[in-house]
Amino acid sequence: MSETTQYIHLFDNAIAALFSDAVRITLRDPSVAAFFVRMRRAQRAAERRRALLATEGVHVPPFMIISVTGHCNLACTGCYAQAQQRQEEPDMTFTELLSVVQQGRDLGVGIMLLAGGEPMTRADDLLTIAHDVPDVMFPVFTNGTLLSESLVRRIRGQRNLVPVISLEGHAAETDARRGEGVAGLAQASIARMRRAGVFFGTSLTVTRLNIDTVLDEQYLRGLVDLGCRLFFFVEYVPVRDGTESLVLDSVQRVRLATVVASLQKRLRGLFIAFPGDEEALGGCLAAGRGFIHISPSGRVEPCPFAPYSDASVRDVPLRDALASPLLMAIRSDHDKLTETSGGCALWSQREWVRSLIVGADEADATGRG
Secondary structure (H helix, E strand, O other), X not given: OOHHHHHHHHHHHHHHHHHHHHHHXXXXXXXXXXXXXXXXXXXXXXXXXXXXXXXXXXXXXXXXXXXXXXXXXXXXXXOHHHHOOOOOOXXXXXXXXXXXXXXXXXXXXXXXXXXXXXXXXXXXXXXXXXXXXXXXXXXXXXXXXXXXXXXXXXXXXXXXXEEEEEEOOOHHHHHHXXXXXXXXXXXXXXXXXXXXXXXXXXXXXXXOOOHHHHOOHHHHHHHHXXXXXXXXXXXXXXXXXXXXXXXXXXXXXXXXXXXXXXXHHHOOOEEEEEOOOHHXXXXXXXXXXXXXXXXXXXXXXXXXXXXXOOOEOOOOOHHHHOOOHHHHHXXXXXXXXXXXXXXXXXXXXXXXXXXXXXXXXXXXXXXXX
């Protein structure tokens, strides 16, 4: 087995284990457990589609992040979406967004994380898409403020759409970053989802300052008791100058990985560190090695933290965009993207990534000349 094949095999096994654990932790609710049994079969079918395309020289990642809108009802401190300098372009229409999702499903992308902005500003579109593409899992990263009673009831009937509420720790930490009263609104949404029997999760941004809080077992057990079953621990990336001091140090990053692995064995939940231990998978998983990012306007980017693109799904099919010169250049030189003190290798090497775009533009101009 080649090194490339081995990392894909490890990644596929990790996804299979995640869905098997989902079945295990939901056995007390037979309808939810049955749903995850079906999703586990769907993920295996997606894996087979990816493997078949690989024999044709088409590399498809199992995971895709789609920022479905640039709009948000909050203005959180340190928001990476606000910090990025993207061109002012309209969000993808419902038809465009549905087409991207269907193309991804047909290629073998089994998990599509929906982000923003605030994705629940497009709740009607997302519920329709989840209904029309039932064999894909859609975690939705949301601030939780728009999850009304009626919306929660609709989500209850569409289990492959999984709300993931962003928190910073306790109410004081969440309000400090997201605005006064946001923690209370998020807690109210959590209570609604628990009463409705919705499978939901939380996303915890992990910084050097709050790591003790978000890894505190008593705090996490409290969230489990509230019905939370999915936990994303997202390492802070310094997208704003002057915030580098919030990045985890090497000791804290090892601690994060160790605690997450331990929690998976002991608590009734799914615990995922992002980006996690990429070294075990041969380096950075962005640019299509493990995942890609699609911007609100349809630009295909290596990662949410690397807003550079040379292809748009508005112009070319997703299959062609996955083989864009930028993504292929990054994948072919991913050894440059080893783990760094900044957590995100692509962010640390952003000047190199930007130079790939500039170099391609200059080469294209020379060819036209």
